[in-house]
Amino acid sequence: KAGVTQTPRYLIKTRGQQVTLSCSPISGHRSVSWYQQTPGQGLQFLFEYFSETQRNKGNFPGRFSGRQFSNSRSEMNVSTLELGDSALYLCASSRQGANTGELFFGEGSRLTVL
Amino acid sequence: AQTVTQSQPEMSVQEAETVTLSCTYDTSESDYYLFWYKQPPSRQMILVIRQEAYKQQNATENRFSVNFQKAAKSFSLKISDSQLGDAAMYFCAYRFSGAGSYQLTFGKGTKLSVIP
Numbered sequence: 001k002a003g004v005t006q007t008p009r010y011l012i013k014t015r016g017q018q019v020t021l022s023c024s025p026i027s028g029h030r031s032v033s034w035y036q037q038t039p040g041q042g043l044q045f046l047f048e049y050f051s052e053t054q055r056n057k058g059n060f061p062g063r064f065s066g067r068q069f070s071n072s073r074s075e076m077n078v079s080t081l082e083l084g085d086s087a088l089y090l091c092a093s094s095r096q097g098a099n100t101g102e103l104f105f106g107e108g109s110r111l112t113v114l
Numbered sequence: 115a116q117t118v119t120q121s122q123p124e125m126s127v128q129e130a131e132t133v134t135l136s137c138t139y140d141t142s143e144s145d146y147y148l149f150w151y152k153q154p155p156s157r158q159m160i161l162v163i164r165q166e167a168y169k170q171q172n173a174t175e176n177r178f179s180v181n182f183q184k185a186a187k188s189f190s191l192k193i194s195d196s197q198l199g200d201a202a203m204y205f206c207a208y209r210f211s212g213a214g215s216y217q218l219t220f221g222k223g224t225k226l227s228v229i230p
Contacts, residue, residue: 003158033218035220045218045219092159101209101216102161103161103216103218106158107158108157
């Protein structure tokens with residue numbers, strides 16, 4: 001069974017640009033979450049999607065957005081990039097109905113903003 | 115708001131020895147889940163062990179066990195017979211069970227080094 005797949009793995013952008021990151025969850029998983037990981041702030045929750053609907057959102061500015069498609073694949077977009085957006089962006093999927101809601105993580109997309 | 119605190123940014127252990135990583139959390143809820151996740155240098159986070167708050171018995175998974183003290187809001191991870199492959203960042207995480215969301219609140223992590 002394939003794990004959570006994130007693309008691209010690495011990318012470099014300049015300030016002001018926008019970026020789109022993609023996440024394919026484990027087959028059968030309908031919940032997808034996104035986290036930002038930085039050395040200073042640690043792991044911070046961005047948003048969570050289930051059945052194409054945003055179920056929860058973290059405390060990030062509106063420049064951060066996401067969506068989920070009917071096949072459960074998810075994308076997140078960051079517009080007008082700032083230096084502080086440099087981070088590892090982690091996607092996680094979960095099987096709805098699992099009591100503990102165990103999250104399965106991808107390897108992440110490393111974004112560098114110059 | 116829930117918070118998770120890991121007071122040990124870095125720890126080291128001799129191979130084959132035992133080490134305990136600390137975690138405290140703050141919540142007003144009574145029903146929740148606690149997790150320890152491991153993030154090796156390759157970056158993919160994997161679940162090490164989980165604990166349901168309503169269970170008094172401490173969870174164990176092979177060499178990994180927890181000491182869950184609900185009243186003290188403490189959730190420590192004990193790694194026995196440490197192996198080189200245990201070297202990684204370890205994150206303690208909390209999830210409220212009733213929110214209809216799988217959002218996790220993470221601690222800042224503890225970097226564990228294993229000395230051969």
